[in-house]
Amino acid sequence: MSTWGKIFTAIRGGINEAAEAAADSQSMRILDQEIRDAEQSLRRARSDLAGIMASNKSVMRRLEENRAKETKDTDSARAAISAGRTDLAQGLAQRIANSRAEVQRDQEELDRLLPRQQQMLRTIQETESRIAQMKREVENVKANESLLRAQSAIAHNQSGINTRLGSAVESLERIKKRQEITAGRIEAGAELAALENGSDLDRQLREAGIGSSSQSADDVLAQLMAPTRSTEPVLLPAPAGNKDR
Template identity: 65%
Template sequence: MSVWGKLFSAVRGGINEAAESAADTQALRILDQEIRDADNALRKARSDLAGVMATAKALGRRVDEARAKDQKDLESARAAMAAGREDLARQLADRMSRNRADMARDEAELQRLQGAQSQMLRAVQDTETRIQTMRREVEGVKANESLLQAQSAIASSHAGVNSRLGSAMESLERVKKRQEAMAGRLEAGAELQALQSGSSLDQALLEAGIGGNRSSSDDIFAEITRGEAPKAISSEAPSVGITYRPKP
């Protein structure tokens, strides 16, 4: 196949797929329209059947009347023969002949109408059954379509919620990491400042009981009883000089 032939086949296939997709999309609407068309055809068939049945009934009554008339003329002809009136009997015979010819045509037409009536009645009944079956199938398809759409909407909503939750959790993790990083920088800055000022070393000495100017009330009272000079409050080392001694 040439390149142009393949291209034409591809285009034709795409057109067919688009047409089938459009038909599938409108499938329920098409089915509803087909059921309406079938209902209209069924109503027309019923009307035609009613007309055939009315004609058959009228023709049947005419045949019954012709049979009754033929039987009456037959009895009258026999009575005329018994009375010696052959002329009347022959006249009755002529009328019976015409009547029987008409009756034969009517009976043939009645049989034809009755056959057509039976066929139309079966067709109407079959059509009614098919329409009812199609209507039930369409209702089932509609219910299933609604269910599938609901499930699809729920699935899409669930997927959207999961996506949003995933994004929110990622944002939360980023916030936590940013907070941890900020807390770490603040702690590192505090430690660096403590090292620069020496406060950390002083704090460690105080906790070890070394240095400092803290004195208990007992230490101060002992100094008073011994007559010693009060200790300097300053944290600096005491200078070397003259020691004050109280007079005896």
């Protein structure tokens, strides 16, 4: 295939894909229209069938009437022959022949129309069944389409929520880190200020227990609860041998 042929083939393929995409986007509308067209054709077929059935009934009534007339004329002709009225029998014979011709013609017409009536009836019943099935399938497709749109919307929203939550978590982590850095800078500044005014050295001496004269409440309470020592001199008893001196 030449280069131009490949290009034209690609163009035709693109056109077909675009047409299929357009048809898919309108698939529900197309299905509904096809069902409406089928129902309209079905109504016309029912009307035609009703006409055929009415015609067949008319032919059947005419057949019954002609057969009844033939039977009556036959009985009358026999009676006329018995009575010696050949002229009357001749006229009745002609009328019987006409009735038989009409019966044959109507029977042939009925034999032609009855199979057509049965065929149309079967076709209409099959069409009704197919339309009903198509309607059910369309309803299922519509329900599935609505469900898929809802699921797609939920998935899209969930994706957006996850993205926003991810961004919020990242922002929160950045805020925490910035706060930690700021707190560290403040603490470092306080330490530098303590070194400059000597308070840090006093703190270190207190922590080492050097030069600290302050007492806690527990220390004072311990001192108050200790036994009191007397400051007066203690007198010792005199020795027994020096009692009279």
